[in-house]
Amino acid sequence: NLSACSSKLAFMHPMWQEPLAIPGGDRQSPIDIVVRKSVFDPQLRPLKVQYDPRTCQQIWNNGYSFLVEYDDTTDKSTVKGGPLEDQFRLCQFHFHWGENNAWGSEHSIDRRLFPAELHLVHWNSDKYSLFEEAVIEENGLAVIAVFLKIGKRHEGLQKLVDALPAVRHKDSLVEFTKFDPSCLLPENIDDYWTYAGSLTTPPLTEAVTWIVMKRHIEVSHDQLAVFRSLLFTSAEEQVQRSMVNNFRVQQAVKGRTVRSSFT
Numbered sequence: 001n002l003s004a005c006s007s008k009l010a011f012m013h014p015m016w017q018e019p020l021a022i023p024g025g026d027r028q029s030p031i032d033i034v035v036r037k038s039v040f041d042p043q044l045r046p047l048k049v050q051y052d053p054r055t056c057q058q059i060w061n062n063g064y065s066f067l068v069e070y071d072d073t074t075d076k077s078t079v080k081g082g083p084l085e086d087q088f089r090l091c092q093f094h095f096h097w098g099e100n101n102a103w104g105s106e107h108s109i110d111r112r113l114f115p116a117e118l119h120l121v122h123w124n125s126d127k128y129s130l131f132e133e134a135v136i137e138e139n140g141l142a143v144i145a146v147f148l149k150i151g152k153r154h155e156g157l158q159k160l161v162d163a164l165p166a167v168r169h170k171d172s173l174v175e176f177t178k179f180d181p182s183c184l185l186p187e188n189i190d191d192y193w194t195y196a197g198s199l200t201t202p203p204l205t206e207a208v209t210w211i212v213m214k215r216h217i218e219v220s221h222d223q224l225a226v227f228r229s230l231l232f233t234s235a236e237e238q239v240q241r242s243m244v245n246n247f248r249v250q251q252a253v254k255g256r257t258v259r260s261s262f263t
């Protein structure tokens with residue numbers, strides 16, 4: 001059973017054929033974070049992340065990325081604190097990456113792009129009872145973003161990498177359990193930027209409090225090569241297309257302030 005947090009986004013049209021106009025569209029994501037323009041906010045508290053590996057259920061290739069989906073029917077895997085007023089429940093994580101190591105991330109730091117970016121997607125379970133409800137509300141979602149750099153092999157990621165060939169094609173799904181996504185967070189999660197933004201795939205709703213980690217994690221070239229061996233296309237399609245460059249173009253900041261939790 002696909003957890004609700006992604007089934008509704010499955011049939012959206014491919015995200016890089018940008019829909020012409022987004023209703024409102026003054027808090028779209030991703031953006032370039034200009035460090036010297038970010039504002040230190042001493043009221044930002046440390047982030048409190050509590051993930052239970054037993055809530056991990058499956059991996060699904062939805063034709064844009066692969067989603068590692070969690071049981072979000074209880075408050076077992078949550079994030080709170082930081083810029084968040086409420087408690088948010090983990091429903092899935094996924095990545096965005098490039099065809100080579102020169103680009104792939106959605107956000108950038110002073111125009112610096114990374115080869116890939118992890119998104120841990122959570123929805124506000126204090127205010128809403130389903131992901132679908134939260135995804136259209138301005139305080140509905142919280143996404144933690146972590147940049148990936150090419151370097152030493154990430155031991156915790158390997159279990160996930162080994163499962164990817166089973167979800168090579170769009171709409172394929174494999175059971176995947178007992179994975180603790182906190183192994184994908186940098187040691188220091190106290191240093192981050194935060195701003196009000198949107199989903200980066202349709203429906204592009206302006207529901208996301210973004211929490212972009214200052215510190216990156218390292219994965220090996222070979223591990224990222226397995227991400228690139230995935231396909232956008234389903235097994236039946238004549239022409240197969242490699243799943244690469246699944247990031248959205250950067251959006252205008254439009255007067256928004258990016259706050260930092262550090263000086």
Ligand SMILES: Cc1cc(=S)c(O)co1
Pocket residue numbers: 005009119121143199200201
């Ligand atoms: C819910 C969701 C969030 C992001 S950031 C994404 O890429 C897809 O779906």
Ligand SMILES: [Zn+2]
Pocket residue numbers: 094095096119200
């Ligand atoms: Zn994403």
